[in-house]
Amino acid sequence: MNERLVGLTPACLRAIAAGHKTQLRRVVKDAAAPCPLGEPGDTLCAADGTRLRILALRRERLQAIADADLACEGGMWRETSPPGVAESERAGFARWWDAVHARPESRWRADPWVWVVTFERS
Numbered sequence: 001m002n003e004r005l006v007g008l009t010p011a012c013l014r015a016i017a018a019g020h021k022t023q024l025r026r027v028v029k030d031a032a033a034p035c036p037l038g039e040p041g042d043t044l045c046a047a048d049g050t051r052l053r054i055l056a057l058r059r060e061r062l063q064a065i066a067d068a069d070l071a072c073e074g075g076m077w078r079e080t081s082p083p084g085v086a087e088s089e090r091a092g093f094a095r096w097w098d099a100v101h102a103r104p105e106s107r108w109r110a111d112p113w114v115w116v117v118t119f120e121r122s
Contacts, residue, residue: 006044011076021074028113052119063111
């Protein structure tokens with residue numbers, strides 16, 4: 001069992017603390033390498049001391065996110081929804097993703113491969 005530091009936005013930390021976020025996604029940088037965050041049973045530690053135990057890992061294309069997984073992502077995009085604009089959960093997640101992923105190859109439109117990490121607070 002390993003412990004790794006993971007960078008999370010303040011909105012992600014709030015969603016985890018509220019019990020809304022149980023998944024995170026990271027862009028796959030090397031398709032031949034294992035997930036750099038670890039494997040099931042390993043612990044992720046955020047800068048604020050939040051500890052997360054990895055339950056499951058898989059790889060998928062970013063845009064293949066299922067509706068159920070959108071709920072597991074915590075809904076941070078709702079904090080910055082444009083006033084008066086009705087936005088689907090998928091559109092909100094895509095907008096939020098692009099706000100925190102500046103590199104063109106990591107953007108929603110590029111549909112990168114991502115690691116899907118399911119976790120629980122430990």
